[in-house]
Amino acid sequence: MMQVFLYLHVLGAVLMGFYLMLPFLAARVSALPTGAGQYGFLHVLFALNRVGQLALVISxxxxxxxxxxxxxxxxxxxxxxxxxLAIGALSGIVGKRMRLALADPSGSKIKEQLGSIRTLSTIIGILFFLTITLMKFPNVF
Known part of the structure; x- marks a missing residue:
């Protein structure tokens, strides 16, 4: 049974690896042409954030x-x-910001939410990096 839970734990960690890329992907949103391009890319990030949240619960x-x-x-x-818990809370806040940005299919609300999405995704990336480091070295404390 221990091996099954270890497999689930590692699988969840691999799926949460998206949070290490999220700051860079969120920065790319502003480089895309406004409108449908930004809307589609942000919609994918929103879906991946949901997968990351599910992986967080599994882990x-x-x-x-x-x-x-x-x-x-x-x-x-x-x-x-x-x-x-901090990653879970901040990923929920980012999800809400993404949902607000995706409220208009034309992409007109993305610009007003993009700054907070980028900032929060950077904090989540740093927290996930610290979590991976902590998990790798449990006996340092």
Whole structure:
């Protein structure tokens, strides 16, 4: 059973790897021609954000099982939970900003939401990088 949960945990982490690319992809939105091009690209990013959120839930639950079967420092467990919850919260906020930007199919509302999407995606990318680093070195604490 441990191998199944480890597989789910790693699969979730691989799917969340999108958050490392999200800051660069969000920066590309403004380089596209306004209108349908930006709308379509942002719609894809919105769908990938949903996949990342699902992967976050899978990793969180499978990680809870794995932590229960192992011996990890309490500081490491608290940091892992805080980082994953922060990624979940910020990805939800980015999803709302994307949804607001996609409210008009002509793409006219994208420009007003793009700054916050880019900023939040950068923070999510940094938090995910810190999470991966923390997961790789659990016994440093």
């Amino acid at each position: 969180f639950l499978s990680g809870g099982y794995l932590v229960g079967k192992g011996s990890y420092p309490v500081v490491w467990m608290v940091l892992a939970v805080v980082l994953l």
